[in-house]
Amino acid sequence: MRRTATHCPYCAMQCGMDVVCEADGAVSVEPRLHAGRRALCQKGWTAAELLDHPERLTTPLIRSARDEPLRPATWEAALDRVAAAIEACWTAHGRDGVGVFGGGGLTNEKAYALGKFARVALRTRFIDYNGRFCMSSAAAAANRSFGLDRGLPFPLADVAHTGALLLVGSNLAESLPTATGLLDDLVAGGGALIVADPRATATARRATLHLQLAPGSDLALANGLLHIAVREGLLDEDYIAARTQDFQRVRQRIGAYWPDRVERITGVPVADQRRAVHLLGEADAAMVLTARGPEQQSQGTDTVQGFINLALALGLPGRERSGYGSLTGQGNGQGGREHGQKADQLPGYRRIDDVHARRHVARVWGVDPDSLPGPGVSAYELLDAMGTRGGVRALIVAASNPAVSAPNSARVANRLAALDFLCVLDPFLSETAERADVVLPVTQWAEEDGTMTNLEGRVILRRAARPAPDGVRSDLQVLSALAQRLGAPANAFPTEPRAVFDELGRASAGGKADYSAMSYESLASGDGTFWGGERVFTERFATPSGRARFHAVSWRPPVERPGGDFPLSLTTGRVLEHYQSGTQTRRTPQLLAGSADAFVELHPVLARRHGIEEGDKVWLASRRGRAAGRARLSPDIRLDTVFMPFHWGGEGCANLLTNPALDPHSRMPEFKHCAVRVDDVEPADPRRTTPA
Numbered sequence: 291m292r293r294t295a296t297h298c299p300y301c302a303m304q305c306g307m308d309v310v311c312e313a314d315g316a317v318s319v320e321p322r323l324h325a326g327r328r329a330l331c332q333k334g335w336t337a338a339e340l341l342d343h344p345e346r347l348t349t350p351l352i353r354s355a356r357d358e359p360l361r362p363a364t365w366e367a368a369l370d371r372v373a374a375a376i377e378a379c380w381t382a383h384g385r386d387g388v389g390v391f392g393g394g395g396l397t398n399e400k401a402y403a404l405g406k407f408a409r410v411a412l413r414t415r416f417i418d419y420n421g422r423f424c425m426s427s428a429a430a431a432a433n434r435s436f437g438l439d440r441g442l443p444f445p446l447a448d449v450a451h452t453g454a455l456l457l458v459g460s461n462l463a464e465s466l467p468t469a470t471g472l473l474d475d476l477v478a479g480g481g482a483l484i485v486a487d488p489r490a491t492a493t494a495r496r497a498t499l500h501l502q503l504a505p506g507s508d509l510a511l512a513n514g515l516l517h518i519a520v521r522e523g524l525l526d527e528d529y530i531a532a533r534t535q536d537f538q539r540v541r542q543r544i545g546a547y548w549p550d551r552v553e554r555i556t557g558v559p560v561a562d563q564r565r566a567v568h569l570l571g572e573a574d575a576a577m578v579l580t581a582r583g584p585e586q587q588s589q590g591t592d593t594v595q596g597f598i599n600l601a602l603a604l605g606l607p608g609r610e611r612s613g614y615g616s617l618t619g620q621g622n623g624q625g626g627r628e629h630g631q632k633a634d635q636l637p638g639y640r641r642i643d644d645v646h647a648r649r650h651v652a653r654v655w656g657v658d659p660d661s662l663p664g665p666g667v668s669a670y671e672l673l674d675a676m677g678t679r680g681g682v683r684a685l686i687v688a689a690s691n692p693a694v695s696a697p698n699s700a701r702v703a704n705r706l707a708a709l710d711f712l713c714v715l716d717p718f719l720s721e722t723a724e725r726a727d728v729v730l731p732v733t734q735w736a737e738e739d740g741t742m743t744n745l746e747g748r749v750i751l752r753r754a755a756r757p758a759p760d761g762v763r764s765d766l767q768v769l770s771a772l773a774q775r776l777g778a779p780a781n782a783f784p785t786e787p788r789a790v791f792d793e794l795g796r797a798s799a800g801g802k803a804d805y806s807a808m809s810y811e812s813l814a815s816g817d818g819t820f821w822g823g824e825r826v827f828t829e830r831f832a833t834p835s836g837r838a839r840f841h842a843v844s845w846r847p848p849v850e851r852p853g854g855d856f857p858l859s860l861t862t863g864r865v866l867e868h869y870q871s872g873t874q875t876r877r878t879p880q881l882l883a884g885s886a887d888a889f890v891e892l893h894p895v896l897a898r899r900h901g902i903e904e905g906d907k908v909w910l911a912s913r914r915g916r917a918a919g920r921a922r923l924s925p926d927i928r929l930d931t932v933f934m935p936f937h938w939g940g941e942g943c944a945n946l947l948t949n950p951a952l953d954p955h956s957r958m959p960e961f962k963h964c965a966v967r968v969d970d971v972e973p974a975d976p977r978r979t980t981p982a
């Protein structure tokens with residue numbers, strides 16, 4: 291029996307886990323004490339089921355023509371085919387004809403190597419990743435106000451010890467399940483939990499106060515709460531004077547958000563608005579945490595900014611047991627956005643259009659700074675332009691499933707089909723891999739070393755617990771082999787994670803996210819290392835003045851207002867059993883037993899209006915397409931809103947409906963709101979042919 295101390299492969303909690311490999315080949319997992327917690331949710335407990343899953347890919351697959359099926363091939367043949375397709379694309383369309391699409395679940399080493407591969411081996415400006423769909427609005431707002439984007443600038447454990455917590459658009463109990471105990475500890479210790487969410491989720495049901503706002507109205511709520519704080523003398527004037535700048539314009543702007551108006555926009559009663567502000571403003575310590583709810587909007591950056599403004603006005607960031615933070619969702623949502631997967635960034639959070647940054651990174655990479663391409667475009671823009679003039683004609687996808695996870699997914703599927711060539715690196719045949727010309731089977735978490743940066747900015751080491759199955763290679767090996775076929779020197783792309791991490795350290799040195807002082811040895815002991823320190827902003831912010839910057843923001847309605855043919859609001863989100871596009875968790879029998887199919891949650895009164903009963907198949911339609919799920923009737927959702935989780939493909943793909951309208955700053959799509967109608971109902975009981 292061999293026991294390996296490592297971490298869960300799924301969400302940004304990165305819970306400590308022991309992988310136990312028995313002599314007979316059986317593999318199991320156990321929770322391991324890490325950062326003060328010893329817990330796994332059901333996704334973590336079942337993670338090992340995927341290692342020997344019958345659908346696991348263990349040989350490359352090649353399609354000889356688009357109408358031919360994928361067939362097994364040797365690695366040599368598959369890699370040769372990819373390299374030949376890239377070179378053909380270069381000849382026809384130039385370097386920018388080839389693009390790369392990465393993922394927020396990749397280890398830091400792989401994310402770094404993918405960014406380097408795009409800039410050095412492919413010399414394309416077109417690289418972005420699915421983290422653009424998750425955290426980019428919070429990143430943009432944090433950079434604007436604090437000069438630095440670290441999701442949580444303090445340890446997560448602080449949450450249990452604050453006096454009042456405003457949680458905006460986070461169903462933490464299902465998205466970061468092992469953090470739920472912190473909320474319970476907070477409330478048990480006399481603290482107040484305020485949850486702003488259109489649904490009475492498992493998280494909202496724990497709350498002292500639930501603000502059940504309309505989808506897309508979050509910024510009006512933020513400005514309204516600040517309006518009340520100003521009017522009722524709850525500001526921390528000393529903090530504003532000493533640690534911030536530019537408050538006056540915000541004070542003027544929020545004058546228009548009087549409570550009655552905010553109640554009309556958000557649906558949150560004035561009394562609840564006032565109670566929320568007083569709970570926050572009168573507590574001895576308080577926090578504001580945002581997540582995908584306010585971020586995944588066409589005004590996501592400004593919406594997060596509104597809540598940062600509130601936190602600053604109450605004097606919270608940088609104070610003991612207090613602060614503002616964003617709750618990252620994907621396993622390496624934090625690290626994955628720091629080291630070069632984003633279209634506009636080089637490792638260490640360096641800007642790709644910064645001359646000094648280019649020079650530093652080019653020196654580490656041993657290339658001419660002028661050979662590095664400039665900034666590309668954001669994830670949806672990259673996908674939307676595939677196969678068109680000016681867009682990429684060949685795409686390499688790693689650790690992502692945009693055919694399910696991108697908004698307006700039917701359009702994305704069409705664009706994937708329009709590519710001259712698609713290569714996907716994945717352990718399973720995801721919906722995107724099914725469309726590929728070449729599929730390369732790669733390692734899973736327990737088969738390789740690598741570092742992850744959890745939602746606190748804590749860099750942790752994930753250890754290989756067992757060898758990869760025959761026929762499977764690591765993403766680092768794949769990138770190295772492809773780079774060599776494309777003319778890179780043999781040592782330009784190391785395949786050992788430790789060597790890549792050391793190089794990442796040199797490339798990030800001096801950047802905002804500087805990993806240069808870390809090593810596998812230093813990370814192997816203890817609970818990991820916070821980049822930038824355990825608590826940042828205690829003395830100064832990362833702006834030139836050292837002060838946090840207020841920024842005046844105004845609410846705008848979502849791009850699609852419900853009405854006419856599409857009278858309802860659709861919002862999307864997660865369920866406890868599944869992770870992201872479900873490529874892994876939909877293949878895990880125990881998780882499927884808990885949540886097998888897509889569903890549509892709607893209020894019983896709305897259901898009655900449409901003759902819908904529990905379990906009926908409900909077809910929703912938006913301006914982009916139709917999707918279906920089994921009806922789940924719940925009084926926990928607003929009457930004007932329906933909810934679909936986004937973990938399924940096929941007809942249950944919620945993103946067939948969602949609106950790709952982009953935030954102007956972060957380029958994040960408006961996943962959290964679009965206008966829909968109930969288009970059709972198929973009764974669960976076939977004898978009930980006509981809805982009642």
Ligand code: SF4
Nearest residue numbers: 298301304305331334
């Ligand atoms: S909370 Fe997240 S990291 Fe922890 S076991 Fe569950 S899925 Fe894994």
